[in-house]
Amino acid sequence: MLSRQAKDTIVKGLIYFSAASTVGILAVILGFIIIKGLPGLSIDFLTRDYEDNTTYVYSELLETQEGNSTEGYSERLGITLDFDEENGLVIAEIDKDSPVRNALDGNDEKYTVKKGDILTRIGDLRIDREFKELDSKDEKAAAEFVQKAIDEIDAVKEDSVRLRVVRIGGGIVPMAVTTIYMIILSLMIAGPVGILSAVYLNEYARPGKIMTTIHFAIKNLAGIPSIIYGLFGSLFFVQILKMQYSLLAGALTISIILLPTIIATTEETLKSIPKTYRESSLGLGATKLQTISRVILPNALPGILVAVLLSIGRIVGESAALLLTAGTVAQIPHALFGNSASGATLTIKAYTLMKEENDLTSACAIGIVLLVIIIAINVASKLITNKFLKKKGI
Amino acid sequence: MEVNKKPKFEVNNLNLFYGDFQALKNINMNISSNEITAFIGPSGCGKSTFLKTINRMNDLVPGVRIDGSIKLDGLDIYSDIDVIKLRQRVGMVFQQPNPFPMSIYDNVAYGPRIHGIKKKSVLDEIVEKSLRQAAIWDEVKDRLKRNAIGVSGGQQQRICIARALAVQPEVILMDEPTSALDPISTQKIEDLAVELKKDYTIIMVTHNMQQASRISDKTAFFLSGEVIEFGETGQIFSNPRDKKTENYITGRFG
Numbered sequence: 087m088l089s090r091q092a093k094d095t096i097v098k099g100l101i102y103f104s105a106a107s108t109v110g111i112l113a114v115i116l117g118f119i120i121i122k123g124l125p126g127l128s129i130d131f132l133t134r135d136y137e138d139n140t141t142y143v144y145s146e147l148l149e150t151q152e153g154n155s156t157e158g159y160s161e162r163l164g165i166t167l168d169f170d171e172e173n174g175l176v177i178a179e180i181d182k183d184s185p186v187r188n189a190l191d192g193n194d195e196k197y198t199v200k201k202g203d204i205l206t207r208i209g210d211l212r213i214d215r216e217f218k219e220l221d222s223k224d225e226k227a228a229a230e231f232v233q234k235a236i237d238e239i240d241a242v243k244e245d246s247v248r249l250r251v252v253r254i255g256g257g258i259v260p261m262a263v264t265t266i267y268m269i270i271l272s273l274m275i276a277g278p279v280g281i282l283s284a285v286y287l288n289e290y291a292r293p294g295k296i297m298t299t300i301h302f303a304i305k306n307l308a309g310i311p312s313i314i315y316g317l318f319g320s321l322f323f324v325q326i327l328k329m330q331y332s333l334l335a336g337a338l339t340i341s342i343i344l345l346p347t348i349i350a351t352t353e354e355t356l357k358s359i360p361k362t363y364r365e366s367s368l369g370l371g372a373t374k375l376q377t378i379s380r381v382i383l384p385n386a387l388p389g390i391l392v393a394v395l396l397s398i399g400r401i402v403g404e405s406a407a408l409l410l411t412a413g414t415v416a417q418i419p420h421a422l423f424g425n426s427a428s429g430a431t432l433t434i435k436a437y438t439l440m441k442e443e444n445d446l447t448s449a450c451a452i453g454i455v456l457l458v459i460i461i462a463i464n465v466a467s468k469l470i471t472n473k474f475l476k477k478k479g480i
Numbered sequence: 481m482e483v484n485k486k487p488k489f490e491v492n493n494l495n496l497f498y499g500d501f502q503a504l505k506n507i508n509m510n511i512s513s514n515e516i517t518a519f520i521g522p523s524g525c526g527k528s529t530f531l532k533t534i535n536r537m538n539d540l541v542p543g544v545r546i547d548g549s550i551k552l553d554g555l556d557i558y559s560d561i562d563v564i565k566l567r568q569r570v571g572m573v574f575q576q577p578n579p580f581p582m583s584i585y586d587n588v589a590y591g592p593r594i595h596g597i598k599k600k601s602v603l604d605e606i607v608e609k610s611l612r613q614a615a616i617w618d619e620v621k622d623r624l625k626r627n628a629i630g631v632s633g634g635q636q637q638r639i640c641i642a643r644a645l646a647v648q649p650e651v652i653l654m655d656e657p658t659s660a661l662d663p664i665s666t667q668k669i670e671d672l673a674v675e676l677k678k679d680y681t682i683i684m685v686t687h688n689m690q691q692a693s694r695i696s697d698k699t700a701f702f703l704s705g706e707v708i709e710f711g712e713t714g715q716i717f718s719n720p721r722d723k724k725t726e727n728y729i730t731g732r733f734g
Contacts, residue, residue: 366643369567
C-alpha cells in the first residue's frame with residue numbers, strides 16, 4: 087500500500103509529464119517546420135510569381151557613344167548583364183532612363199522589364215541554346231557569352247529590338263494574393279450575414295422552441311468537419327451553379343463554415359452588453375433600430391472584431407473545403423467565377439507541394455508564413471480583448 | 481383648487497398581468513402636473529411595474545398583458561400616442577446610473593440626435609442647458625469629451641437626468657434614483673427633483689420613506705399590486721386612513 091505522499095508524488099509527476107509533453111510536442115512541430123522551411127524562405131520566395139513567365143517584348147534602343155563601358159554593360163539598352171550559372175543571362179542592373187522600362191509586349195501593352203529577369207533571346211540570337219552548349223565552370227567562356235549578347239544588341243540596325251524575357255518564378259505571390267482575396271470575399275459574405283443573424287437572434291427573436299432549434303443547429307454546424315462543407319460546395323456551387331473551381335465557390339463555402347462561429351461570437355458579445363443600455367436608449371424615445379445601430383453595435387465592435395480575426399485564422403487555415411471548391415492552380419484569380427477564377431491559397435499550395443511535387447522545403451516555408459499570420463492574428467485579438475476589458479473597467 | 485386642475489395622467493381600472501400573474505390590480509389614479517408624486521411600498525408591490533407602464537417600458541417584457549387605460553393629457557398612451565413620441569414626452573431615470581460608455585457630451589446629445597437634431601450649435605446649447613438643469617454643468621463643463629463612465633455614481637445619475645431632460649420631456653419618471661447613491665449625492669438629486677418640478681411633472685418610486693415625505697407632494701402606497709392609499713404626502717405620513725399604510729410607514733413590515 088502506497089503512502090498518501092507517494093500517491094501525491096506520482097499524480098503530480100503525471101501532471102507535469104502531460105503538461106511538459108504537450109509543450110514539447112508543440113515546440114518540436116514548430117522547430118521542425120522552421121528548420122525545414124527556413125532554407126526555402128527568401129525575399130524571392132515572398133515576392134515572386136509561382137510559375138516562370140516568358141514574354142516577348144520590344145524595346146527601343148539608345149544611340150551608342152562608343153565609350154569604354156564597364157564589363158557586361160549594354161549601352162544601347164541601358165542595362166547591365168550578368169552570367170548566372172542556373173539561368174544564363176540575367177539582368178543585373180537597369181539604368182533609370184533605360185528603354186526596357188517602357189518595353190511593349192506582343193499586344194502593345196507596357197511590360198516593364200525588371201532586375202533579375204532572364205534574357206533567353208535577343209533578336210534572332212538564341213541565348214538559351216548558347217547557354218546549353220556552355221561549360222558553366224569556364225569563367226572565360228561565360229564572359230564571352232555575356233559579351234556576345236551585348237555585341238548582338240549593338241549590331242541591331244533598327245531602333246528597336248525584340249527580346250524574350252523570362253521572369254523566374256518559385257515564389258508564393260499568387261497564393262498570397264488568392265488567400266487575401268479569399269479572406270476579403272468570405273468576410274464580405276459571412277460578416278454581414280453572421281452579424282445580422284446574431285442581432286436578430288439576440289435582439290429580435292423571442293425565446294422559444296424556434297430559438298432553441300436555431301441555437302442547436304448553429305452549435306452543430308460549427309462541429310461538422312469542413313470536408314463535408316467542401317463536398318457540398320463542390321456539388322452545389324461548383325457544379326450545379328456552374329461556378330467551376332473558383333474564388334466565389336470557395337468563398338461561399340468558407341462563408342458557410344464561418345457563419346456559426348461569427349454568429350456565436352457576436353451573440354456572446356451582444357449578450358454581454360448591459361440591458362440598461364437598451365432600456366435607457368428606448369426610454370429616450372429611440373427606435374429599436376436606432377438603439378441597435380447607435381448603442382448596441384458600437385459597443386459590440388471589439389467582440390465583432392475578434393470574431394472577424396478568428397474567421398481570418400479559419401480562412402487561412404482551411405484546406406479540405408477549398409481543395410474541392412477553389413482548386414489548386416497557382417495563379418491569381420482573374421474573375422469571381424468561371425474558367426480563370428480558380429486559385430490555390432497558401433495552405434492548399436503547401437498541401438499540393440508536398441503531395442504532388444514532394445517539395446518539403448517550400449511546403450514548410452509556406453508553413454512558416456502561415457504560422458506568422460496565425461500568431462499575428464492571435465496577438466491582435468488578444469490586444470483587442472484586453473483593450474475592451476480595460477475600457478469597461480473590468 | 482386641486483379639483484379644477486386638469487390631471488397630467490388619468491389612470492382608470494388598470495390591470496397588468498405577467499403571464500398568469502397579476503402584478504397590478506385595478507389601479508385608479510390622477511397625477512397632477514408640476515408636482516412630485518411618490519410611490520412607496522414593499523418590494524414586489526408593483527410600484528416599479530406601474531412606473532414602467534406609464535412610459536410603456538413594460539412593452540419590452542415578454543408576456544405582458546394590460547387592460548384599463550392610462551391617459552396623458554386626455555390621450556390614451558396605448559392607442560392614441562405613438563410609443564416613440566410617448567417616451568419622448570415621458571422620460572425615465574433608472575435605479576442604477578446607466579450612462580452609455582461614451583463621452584458626457586454624447587450621452588446628453590444622444591436623445592436630441594436620435595430625434596434628428598444634427599446641428600452642432602443647437603446640440604451644444606441643449607447639452608449645456610440640460611446639464612445646467614441637472615445641476616452638474618459646473619462639475620463637468622471642462623471634461624465634456626471624457627467618458628461618462630469615469631465620473632462618480634452621483635454625477636453619473638445627474639448626467640442621466642440631464643440626458644433625460646435633453647429630449648425636452650414633460651414628465652420624468654424616476655425609479656429609485658438614489659438607491660445606489662451615497663447620502664450627499666442623494667441630497668443633490670432630491671434638491672434637483674424639487675427644483676425640476678417647476679417645469680416638469682415628476683413621478684418617483686422610492687424605498688426611502690423619509691425621501692418621499694421630504695420631497696413629494698403626493699404619495700401612493702402600493703401593496704400586492706394594489707394602491708392602498710393615495711393622497712397628499714403630509715396626510716399619508718401624519719394621518720394615514722388605512723391601517724396597512726400606517727403599519728408600513730411606521731415600519732411594522734416591509
